[in-house]
Amino acid sequence: MKEDETERERGGPRLLLPLPSNVIALQSTDRREKLRIVEALLFAASEPLDEATLAQHFVDGDDMPALLEELQSLYAARGVNLVKVAGKWSFRTADDLSFLLEKHAVEQRRLSRAALETLAIIAYHQPVTRAEIEEIRGVSTSSGTIDILLETGWIKLRGRRRAPGRPVTYGTTASFLEHFGFDQIQDLPGLTELKGAGLLDSNLPPGFSMPNPDDAPDLREDEEPLEDEPLAEDESSGQPA
Numbered sequence: 001m002k003e004d005e006t007e008r009e010r011g012g013p014r015l016l017l018p019l020p021s022n023v024i025a026l027q028s029t030d031r032r033e034k035l036r037i038v039e040a041l042l043f044a045a046s047e048p049l050d051e052a053t054l055a056q057h058f059v060d061g062d063d064m065p066a067l068l069e070e071l072q073s074l075y076a077a078r079g080v081n082l083v084k085v086a087g088k089w090s091f092r093t094a095d096d097l098s099f100l101l102e103k104h105a106v107e108q109r110r111l112s113r114a115a116l117e118t119l120a121i122i123a124y125h126q127p128v129t130r131a132e133i134e135e136i137r138g139v140s141t142s143s144g145t146i147d148i149l150l151e152t153g154w155i156k157l158r159g160r161r162r163a164p165g166r167p168v169t170y171g172t173t174a175s176f177l178e179h180f181g182f183d184q185i186q187d188l189p190g191l192t193e194l195k196g197a198g199l200l201d202s203n204l205p206p207g208f209s210m211p212n213p214d215d216a217p218d219l220r221e222d223e224e225p226l227e228d229e230p231l232a233e234d235e236s237s238g239q240p241a
Contacts, residue, residue, distance in 0.1 A: 031067075031070075034062065034067055035067060035074070037057060038064075038067055042054075042082070045090070047088075048085060048086070048088030048089055048178065049088055049089055050087055050088045051068065051089075054089070068082070068089055078094065079097055080092065080094060081093075085181055085183055086174040086178045087174075092181075111148065111149075111152075112145070114141065115145050117137055118133055118137070118141055118145050118149060119154060119155065119176075121133050121136050121137065122170050122171065123185065123188060124210065124211050125211055126158070126170065126172060127158045127169035127170065127171050127219075127223060128169060128170055129161050129168065130167065130168070130170075133170075146170070153173060153175040154172060154173060155170050155171065155172055155173065155176070156170070156172070156173050157169075157170065158170060158219065159223040159224055159225055159226045160223065160226055161222060161223060162222050162223065163222070168226065171215055172185065172215050185213045185214065186214075190210055191209065194210075
């Protein structure tokens with residue numbers, strides 16, 4: 001009882017504490033038991049877990065990708081599914097049942113059309129500057145639009161372009177992938193999917209193509225590190241889109 005009370009005082013048991021030795025040390029632990037362990041870890045986690053974190057609870061040599069794939073198939077037809085988002089695994093309500101939980105969903109700020117367009121441009125064209133966003137959209141973009149996207153945690157400041165004025169470059173975050181259910185940025189819908197969803201005109205100009213999105217964290221050759229300095233005047237002001 002004292003041990004349980006101590007854990008509650010510390011905010012509850014930590015997920016990464018070693019499992020009982022009679023579970024971990026047994027290399028002969030059958031596959032069903034391993035699946036149960038992975039299942040328990042994922043259900044207890046407050047956030048998605050990557051394979052390396054899960055592997056800490058097993059002896060060397062366990063095929064974690066295979067275990068996750070098998071567990072994913074077991075939950076494929078259930079009310080909750082095991083999904084991989086942003087390189088991490090978690091249980092989520094099945095897509096066809098999400099309507100049942102709508103009344104319990106937390107109301108989030110609705111993004112304006114300008115914010116959605118800006119977010120899409122950043123996702124597909126990153127790293128991208130505000131001037132480049134405006135050139136693609138064909139209209140000016142207010143600093144407030146960028147600020148809203150930064151507040152959501154879906155975009156981030158990457159660095160500065162090696163160009164006159166050293167404008168800030170923007171890119172998406174892991175939170176963006178998690179919110180929209182993508183494992184990696186390359187899972188964004190392509191030209192065919194966008195046309196099929198009616199988001200692109202079927203009569204596109206000849207030679208029109210979609211960029212290949214890339215959210216690699218390393219700065220490009222035309223970028224330099226972002227320093228702790230105030231934004232230039234042209235970056236911190238602008239007219240509403």
